[in-house]
Amino acid sequence: MVPLRGFRLCVTFLLVVLPWRGSATDNMPADGNLLGLFPLTIIHTNDFHARFDETTTGSAICRPTDQAAGRCVAGLARVYSTIKRLRQEYATKNPIYLNAGDNFQGSLWYTLLRGNVTADLITALPPDVMTLGNHEFDHSPKELGPYLRKLQDAGVQTVSANTLVNDEPELAGINITKSVFITRRKLKIAVIGATYDGTAAEAVTGKVTFSNCSLAVLAKARRLKFLGVKRIIVLSHCGLDVDRITAKLAENYIDMIVGAHTHSFLFPPNSDRPRDPADVIEDDYPVVVTGPSGRKILITQAYAFGKYVGRLTVYFDRKGELKYWEGYPVYMANSVPQDPDTLARLAPWRAEVDRIGSQKIGTTTILLNHSNCRLQECTVGSLMADAFAAYYTNATFRPLTFVHAGTFRASIPIGDVTNGQAINSNPFGNTIDLIQLKGDAIRSCLEHAMVYDTSRRFNVMQVSGIQYTVNLSNPEYQRVTSVSVIDPIDGQYKPLEADKLYDVATLSFLMQGLNGFTWMLSGVNRRIGPLDSDLFIAYIGRLGEVNAGNLPGGRITITGTAA
Known part of the structure; x- marks a missing residue:
């Protein structure tokens, strides 16, 4: 071979x-003679x-x-x-x-x-x-x-x-x-x-x-x-x-x-x-x-x-x-x-499907857009990352969360939000697992997300508890110029430390190192969590109304142009 x-x-x-x-123009015979052909x-x-x-x-x-x-x-x-x-x-x-x-x-x-x-x-x-x-x-x-x-x-x-x-x-x-x-x-x-x-x-x-x-x-x-x-x-x-x-x-x-x-x-x-x-x-x-x-x-x-x-x-x-x-x-x-x-x-x-999918779970005053998730910070991605982080958060513990852009498949328009809309926005049915991951592995995942895939698309990581900047004019895997992460105790953002272990909540899909995110395989102490759709639905229900006040932006800053 x-x-x-x-x-x-x-x-x-x-x-x-x-x-x-x-x-590929039809190449049928001009005289229409197809005798003897199968x-x-x-x-x-x-x-x-x-x-x-x-x-x-x-x-x-x-x-x-x-x-x-x-x-x-x-x-x-x-x-x-x-x-x-x-x-x-x-x-x-x-x-x-x-x-x-x-x-x-x-x-x-x-x-x-x-x-x-x-x-x-x-x-x-x-x-x-x-x-x-x-x-x-x-x-x-x-x-x-x-x-x-x-x-x-x-x-x-x-x-x-x-x-x-x-x-x-x-x-x-x-x-x-x-x-x-x-x-x-x-x-x-x-x-x-x-x-x-x-x-x-x-x-x-x-x-x-x-x-x-x-x-x-x-x-x-x-x-x-x-x-x-x-x-x-x-x-x-x-x-x-x-x-x-x-x-x-x-x-x-x-x-x-x-x-x-x-x-x-x-x-x-x-x-x-x-x-x-x-x-x-x-x-x-x-x-x-x-x-x-x-x-x-x-x-x-x-x-x-x-x-x-x-x-x-x-x-x-x-x-x-x-x-x-x-x-x-x-x-x-x-x-x-x-x-x-x-x-x-x-x-x-x-x-x-209608019985389960039409149940109202909340409302949103802003468009939860998925169409730009591969290019920049997006509202549906930020909300979902917040939902996954919130499940594990308590007075002394707050995980970092990131979700790759390929997860998001539908936007949620302004107005009532239904069970079905929440599921359709991310229909893959992953569990949201907890893992400990070193800072350099987190940074590598963010870098990999800013490299074109075979269809010339980015896979921008939508985040919660993380703020990062990107310069697309830099060479591949050198584009993430800064990363800050939230301190679970004082709530302040501090520079990511390469050798420090961080608690991360993310999709079971990513935990397996799929889509090229192989750095996830270096994680330790994995804990299997609930379904992503269950957490997303519950979080929207808890908020009651999604608005600019409970969905802050400014998480990702992207400059430059990729070759």
């Missing part, structure tokens, strides 16, 4: 030297993130006023009505339905009802094949196991060539294979799965580990070709850039990649098909990658949140070579009919 470092160097060469993009229609979804109910165009909760104005889109009932329609419309062109993962996480439905609601609603219209997304591991294999068993019982095949179960007891008896065969007109199509290989560093995976996406697909595709398989699809939850790499490496073995993870909006740029004009087109649909030998590999992805359903029809010749294709993502606009069977299936679940 190629060492990963060398592999990345090789990939860099491919990216620089070889042309990436080709036109058609295959791929219907695909990805990164649904528990958006079971219809949403706004921004994929947020669709409120009654939005519904009355006809502004609601997406939702499972529109997705399923579209899949059913496409299956009928393309019945003579061998339709298959693929789900590329990340069905978990992202709405109140999942936060309150987890895998139970997800399994029930996914199996209402089971995909032919599914792969695992990284968010399927957010709450450990203990949560994932029952979900996969229900899908398996419903006949859903789960594939992931680079997922190594390693005798994880919670996944015992669950069949996660590297590939499966789908038969249409007595012809076999192989589907190889792949899961984001950074999942173990960003989720709770137990004994489960992940090998390199591209290399795992390459190895399996080679084996299938050796066995005489002619038509191979990759169902990937690895991201568009990785899929491009995989297409280059495995160009002689695979035909197309149905992708996910990066929420990429692929769309024919000159098409007059319906779409949300606010969605920025990242590339053509499909992306066409031409390898060194001239062979073309197609890559698709259908954005995220149930906003689009992908449909691509391809035509193979008798040798199994892909000759022609046409297709586009179908926009789940308000005008798309909602499937009545799905609406009926949603109803009892919605009643339970």
